[in-house]
Amino acid sequence: VEQYNQSLVEQLASTMLNNRLGELVNSNNPPFTYGYVYHGGTYARSKEAFQGMAMVKDGNQLNALKVLLEETERAKRFGFTQTELDRAKAQVMSNIERTYNNRDKTESDILVDEYVRNFLEQEPMPGIAWEYEDTKKFLPSVTLAQTNEVIKKLVKDDSRVVVITGPKKDNVQMPTEAMVLNTFEGVKMADLKPYEEKATIKNLVKPFKSEGTIAKTENDAKLGTTTWTLSNGAKVTFKKTDFKDDEIVFAARSLGGSSVINDADFIKTQFAFPALSEAGVNGFSKADLTNYLAGKQVNVNPSIGNVTEGVSGRTTRKDLGTAMELMYAYFTGLNYNPDAFNAYKTKQSAMMDNLLSNPQFYFSSEHAKFMNQKNPRFVGIIPTEKEWANTDYKKAYDIYKEKFSNAGNFQFYFVGNIDEATFKNEVLQYIASLPSSGKTSTFKDTGYRQITGDYSKVYKKGKDPKSMVTISYIGETPYNEKEALALEALGEVATIKVIEKLREEESGIYGGGARGGMYKVPFSNYSFSINFPCGPENADKLTKSAIAELQKLIDKGPEQKDLDKYKEGEYNDDKTNMKDNMYWINALTKNQVDGSDKYEILNYQEKVKALTVKDLHDVAKKYLTKGRIVATLMPEDGWEKAKKEDAKAETAVIKAGAAK
Structure with missing residues (x-):
């Protein structure tokens, strides 16, 4: 019990530190594409360690290391805040609660993995019922003093290992050992300030009274579905299931997508569409949203695809209201923020810049170019600097706003353990109230084809x-x-x-x-x-x-x-x-x-x-x-020639081993 509870304290400390790193990643000046820390197993099965990792653009490895060290040092010197601890507790509790609620529908591979870790690493295996009850009982008692103390114990000045990777390029200098050690020393002496807590969102959507109604109800006994046609023209199809004891998945689709955008505008906007949600909603940033959703099982993702635009997501019965609120905000209040778009480009470039040096990716990319050589809309499977320079964020934003301003052209789908009475109220509040123009649209065939022949x-x-x-x-x-x-x-x-x-x-x-x-x-x-x-x-x-x-x-x-x-x-x-x-x-x-x-x-x-x-x-x-x-x-x-030389070297090693 003591071992498990100690792991919960460590998990809370790591969660709070990762939340801070997440704020930096979601800022308008991200230091890396993603980064995280945790305390746990290493490549050496018998060893545990406090570990941090970040993915960065070529040449920025040293700065990423500096940011990881600074945030860890900040937590070590000044500790965390009570608001951060409360948020982390809510996150940990929400995650284990969802697993507990679905305990009778757990996939076999998850159970098998637990058995394997128990056998190989002697990880305790008390079962989710015990873990849930213990967490529910122990978590409220954890204090700031405990989490602040644990971060001091985990972060030490000895037994440190730093691994820095990157491609060999003439114009990129890899950090030396001396530079890495200087970074460590610099952070120890740095004039750091305590973490400043951001204001939390009280209402993601301002309270309003919906005038929306259900105009028509259709039941399909074969499929087990019910479809409501709402007063704004939107349709909502839902199916109540017991496949999971606490899961609701949903999607909204409208026909059209990028297929109805003319060639010139499509080329300027295709790589900007995935970036739009990075700006946040209703004046709140993505970092604000992340804090607001902490402790809630809510995932909502708007998108514009080839032939449809829509939203997809997943939630639980308890958090359905928040998911609907966020979906409403993506329809009505997407922010316009060029700085957030530029930050997205920076993070994407860090991931994609070296992809073409990977032979398998290069193969896929070049063959796609060959196959699509007659398609003027195809400029590559990933954006290069040229494509980013040609991307029009404002135009992409305007296209999104136009498409999502007509909820009457959308059909919404919900499947899961739905409580119909509660669900009906949420639908009337957040879907029936969405604006609608009364117009219908569908996708079109652009007429472009991949090449065929031998x-x-x-x-x-x-x-x-x-x-x-x-x-x-x-x-x-x-x-x-x-x-x-x-x-x-x-x-x-x-x-x-x-x-x-x-x-x-x-x-x-x-x-x-x-x-x-x-x-x-x-x-x-x-x-x-x-x-x-x-x-x-x-x-x-x-x-x-x-x-x-x-x-x-x-x-x-x-x-x-x-x-x-x-x-x-x-x-x-x-x-x-x-x-x-x-x-x-x-x-x-x-x-x-x-x-x-x-x-x-x-x-x-x-x-x-x-x-x-x-x-x-x-x-x-x-x-x-x-x-x-x-x-x-x-x-x-x-x-x-290279393969022959490798074979000779391998043979020499084998002979040397035999002689020894």
């Missing part, structure tokens, strides 16, 4: 002897529900054959698989691909073997045993999926977006059962006999 492309990047192969088939075709399922099944069956041949028989790969599908939106199309990593010396041979396996499927169709194996897996997955709130949300929104059969989720097993070997054979002959594109990642020239 191509073979080789991309060279990196020094390590690692390769990646992608074999793909894409094109337009009228949507056919039976063919769509057969193509998906063919992907799973092809995965079985590719794994058998390339990994089991030829020992050439250590992963990989195939995937097939057919899609309605924004235009009817199909795709099928095989992907696998391998050694560069085997890339050509294994590509031919994979194509040969596909040819067998084209010539003879799959074996019955492989189709049966696929079906068995689908039956098991479907049983699990049907008890998952998020799975139901996705199924309900899919019907709105692509007009598919809304009862598809109920009939899936029957459709899988009806699949035959002939169905898969037919789609293999129809879709895998034309337009094959083979893309291969290879190391840069000279990799063969």
Whole structure:
């Protein structure tokens, strides 16, 4: 008990320090993309340590270390505030309360992980019921003196390890050991001030009286859903479940998305849309919101996608009101803050600047450029400095405001352990009151397509002897529900054959698989691909073997045993999926977006059962006999020599070991 309670005190101290770091990350001048501290296990299983980590832009590693040390030193010298402690207690209690409330629906992998830690690390395993009761009893008794004392004990001047990583670049100087030690000494002597508590949000949304009403109610007994059409035109569909004892997931969708934006404006705004929520709402910053939501299980994310705009999120029954309040604020009160956008760019650049030096990412990026060479809207899968310079934050903000000013074009979905009476009040207050223009919109097909035909492309990047192969088939075709399922099944069956041949028989790969599908939106199309990593010396041979396996499927169709194996897996997955709130949300929104059969989720097993070997054979002959594109990642020239030298060195080590 004492050990567990001590871990709670340490958790509170780490939570408070991480909340401070979070405020810095969410500020308009972030020192790093993200950073955190914790006390716990290390790479050495028998050792624990107080650890801090930050991700930064090239050349800023020393400054990030300085910020981590300064905030830790500030807490060590001056301690925390009572408001911070109260907030941290609420966070810890909220997290364990949610786990406790869902204790009878805990996923098996979470339990298994706990058993493994108990066996390998002797971590106590009293069970969630005991942990919840002990936390509820012990947490209120924890004082500031305890948390302030624990941070002093955890942060020491000896046994320190500093690891600094970064790419080798001529224009970037890596910190030296002397520079790191000077940073430590500088922080010890620094004139730091105590942490200043920010004013807390009292009302995220000013109290108001909603005039909204429910104009129409429709029940669907098959799906177990109820749909309300509200006085402002918005629709709300909800399904009460007991899949989790304390979970409500939700989504709102309106058709249109970026597809209705003209090419020039799309290029200027596409990378700004994800940044918009960084500005906060109703005059409150993102850091203010984070503090306001501390101790609440609320996650709300607005977005503008290719064919829809909307909101998605997750909450609990107790915190549903706060989630609805925040969703209302994203519809009506998104802040405009260029400084927040610039801070977002800084953080994103720190993450993305070196991605193209990663061979696998470079491969994906360059091949995407090749495939989309006829699409003027495609400028890359991540923004470069050029794209950021061309990005128009104000235009993106205006587009968002226009789209979210018309709630009548949205349909809202809620699935979970909903109390209908409480839920109805929240809907009338925060959704029925949203502004609406009465206009309807839908998405459009821009007309741009990826290239099709027979191509073979080789991309060279990196020094390590690692390769990646992608074999793909894409094109337009009228949507056919039976063919769509057969193509998906063919992907799973092809995965079985590719794994058998390339990994089991030829020992050439250590992963990989195939995937097939057919899609309605924004235009009817199909795709099928095989992907696998391998050694560069085997890339050509294994590509031919994979194509040969596909040819067998084209010539003879799959074996019955492989189709049966696929079906068995689908039956098991479907049983699990049907008890998952998020799975139901996705199924309900899919019907709105692509007009598919809304009862598809109920009939899936029957459709899988009806699949035959002939169905898969037919789609293999129809879709895998034309337009094959083979893309291969290879190391840069000279990799063969480097591999031979590595092999010689390895042999020398083995001989030396044997002699010894």
